[in-house]
Amino acid sequence: xxxxxxxxxxxxxxxxxxxxxxxxxxxxxxTDLGCGIDVDETGATLAENARLKAIAYARSCRQxxxxxxxxxxxxxxxxxxxxxxxxxxxxxxxDIDRNCRVIELVRGVTDGDxxxxxxxxxxxxxxNGAIAYETEATVEGxxxxxxxxxxxxGFDPLFVVGPGTTTMAELPGVAxxxxxDRGQGGRAARAFLERVGVRGEP
Numbered sequence: 001x002x003x004x005x006x007x008x009x010x011x012x013x014x015x016x017x018x019x020x021x022x023x024x025x026x027x028x029x030x031t032d033l034g035c036g037i038d039v040d041e042t043g044a045t046l047a048e049n050a051r052l053k054a055i056a057y058a059r060s061c062r063q064x065x066x067x068x069x070x071x072x073x074x075x076x077x078x079x080x081x082x083x084x085x086x087x088x089x090x091x092x093x094x095d096i097d098r099n100c101r102v103i104e105l106v107r108g109v110t111d112g113d114x115x116x117x118x119x120x121x122x123x124x125x126x127x128n129g130a131i132a133y134e135t136e137a138t139v140e141g142x143x144x145x146x147x148x149x150x151x152x153x154g155f156d157p158l159f160v161v162g163p164g165t166t167t168m169a170e171l172p173g174v175a176x177x178x179x180x181d182r183g184q185g186g187r188a189a190r191a192f193l194e195r196v197g198v199r200g201e202p
Contacts, residue, residue: 001197002026003124004033006057006067011153012182016066019177019186025193027066035061046071046083050123051131058125064132064196066189070120070182072155074102074143076109082119085155099147099158106143114142118159118168120181122189133192137184141168152176 005013005027013029020027030036039056043049046069053067071085081088081102089101106114117138124133140162147157149169156168161179168176177183 001064001193002028003064003066003193004028004030004035004057004061006030006039006053006065008036009153012068015173015177015180015182016186018173019183020190023190023194024197025190028063030057030061033061033063041069041086043069044083046119046121047123047134047136049083050121051125051134054123054125054131055129058127059129062127064127064193065125066122066193067125068120068122068182068185070118070154072102072116072159073119074106074114074116076113076115077105080105095154096147099155102143102155102158103146109143111142114144116141116143116159118155118181120185122185124189124192132196133189135185135188137181137188139179139181139184 003025005016008030017027037056037060039053041049043052049069050067054065058065071082073079073082089098117140119138121136123131126132141160144158144160144167148167149157152169159168161168
């Protein structure tokens with residue numbers, strides 16, 4: 001069974017391919033199929049954006065499509081940046097820019113009030129563009145005071161996992177997949193797609 005990943009983000013593609021390692025489901029990038037498109041993420045929630053991307057890629061590529069939208073929710077900021085995580089620091093901001101913006105926003109917030117979570121919404125659309133599956137997953141942690149670690153992407157160098165001292169960017173990829181929001185959502189998506197594949201869907 002072939003499924004297109006509804007993203008051009010190399011980090012996301014690498015993570016999903018790790019999660020699907022050994023599966024009968026073959027994950028393809030838009031580049032593999034020559035069907036890359038830009039999707040306006042106009043949804044008010046992560047789930048809405050995931051649905052928009054899954055539907056658009058399924059129709060464009062004429063394949064099953066797997067999409068996700070993820071965000072960082074900081075409790076002291078009322079859930080900001082949330083659904084705007086990739087855009088809140090400006091249209092051309094890099095991961096470093098976004099992390100530095102978060103550091104500015106939480107400056108002065110005490111350690112006990114730095115709780116945060118990663119949230120990932122996953123959506124799968126069939127080749128006709130109908131949503132066939134959705135799920136959400138979260139991982140709890142808090143915002144560190146500086147960037148730590150070289151792995152991962154996004155806010156990983158700033159997001160300290162659980163009550164510990166290790167950031168997502170300090171974890172090996174496989175360990176991140178076990179506890180991370182995308183890892184949880186990706187495993188649920190894999191289980192669904194493998195059930196579909198058993199029924200003989202192309």
